[in-house]
Amino acid sequence: MKNPATDGHVHRRFAPTALMLGNIVTGCSVMAPAGMLSELSSGLGVSIRDAGLLVTFGAIMLCFGSPVAASLTSRIERRTLLTATLAILALGNVATAFAPDYASLLAIRLVMLAVGALYTPQAAGTAALIVPTEKRGSTIAYIFLGWSLAAAIGLPLIALIASRYGWRAVYGGIGAVGCISFLLLAWRLPGGLTGTPVDLKTWVDVGRNRLIMLLLLITMLQMSGQFVVFTFMGPLLTSLTQADADDIGLVFLLYGVFGFIGIAVATRIVDSWGAYKSSLLFAALILTGMTGWALSAGIYPLMACSVAIWGLGFASTNSMQQVRLVSAAPTLASASVSLNTSVLYVGQAVGSAIGGVLYAGGWLCGSGYVAAGFVMLALVTLVLTRPLDAKRK
Secondary structure (H helix, E strand, O other): OOOHHHOOHHHHHHHHHHHHHHHHHHHHHHHHHHHOHHHHHHHHOOOHHHHHHHHHHHHHHHHHHHHHHHHHHOOOOHHHHHHHHHHHHHHHHHHHHOOOOHHHHHHHHHHHHHHHOOHHHHHHHHHHHHOOHHHHHHHHHHHOHHHHHHHHHHHHHHHHHHHHHOHHHHHHHHHHHHHHHHHHHHHHOOOOOOOOOOOHHHHHHHHHOHHHHHHHHHHHHHHHHHHHHHOOHHHHHHHHHOOOHHHHHHHHHHHHHHHHHHHHHHHHHHHHHOHHHHHHHHHHHHHHHHHHHHHOOOOHHHHHHHHHHHHHHHHHHHHHHHHHHHHHOHHHHHHHHHHHHHHHHHHHHHHHHHHHHHHHOOOOOHHHHHHHHHHHHHHHHHHOOOOOOOOOO
């Protein structure tokens, strides 16, 4: 297996950045409907809840697609695999911009995300192949910076563009950025990278690893709680505080900018603190933010501040999960990281489905308390994974 850590300086310096940019495209592709539910609802002639199902059904496709795709593609050279995945994401977004109705948009989205499920876990696994072991944690956190940027820059832009130019312009823009990301990745990622093949024994070994199972449960609970609110954050703000499109865009901006700050801090501290202590910090921030959202329902400034605190932890906790999974069993990383991504999308599907029921039933204030309950359970489970040796990641 080729080890770019000993190859050219350009590859070592810029390959993680190319992988990170791919996560921006992936994050925007996955999260886009949440930033423009009202525009999708009015443009496609469906209810807010039905528009929210684009997130739910997309997450279901992603949760099944990630482990299946990992098994089917584990022997494919990584640059070929990752660039092909980005190309399909780019084309899928462009095709979505021309979808004539809700059914066709949903069908295109499901096909696009079935392939897109590959990118994030394989990018994390590839990071372990291109940097020295001592840099693995910070590099994986850096690659997940792409998801923070998708929220920090992508979601506010999505809300802004959709409110002024429509949802089709949003998908066209994501497709264009996807094409650029595809070219950068093809240029910078070293060739000849292959991971450990994923077979039935690999999945059995993952299932027998208690720490991995607990980490997967944490991911599911955290994401379920966050997506109870996140999927419907725009309509909730409008219903509870009469927020307009610019007000909603500002909240998404706060969420993303503070997510960016959180992941930047995580990248700095994870190698010295260890992923467990870092995870505790950022999970506690999510819980603080979700509790603040619930308690301040109806008061726009306080809800916005709560979203900022929540934002500090949302991407950081997931990147810490990836680091812990890779460290827990490096030989199982391809399977465990892809399964974590799958469970992450299970959480999105569960949370958005519950959020949809609460929104349709008029339980607007109650959604925050339900979300905080899920995150509290995740934090309790996280404490159970405390390493016996305080120096362990």
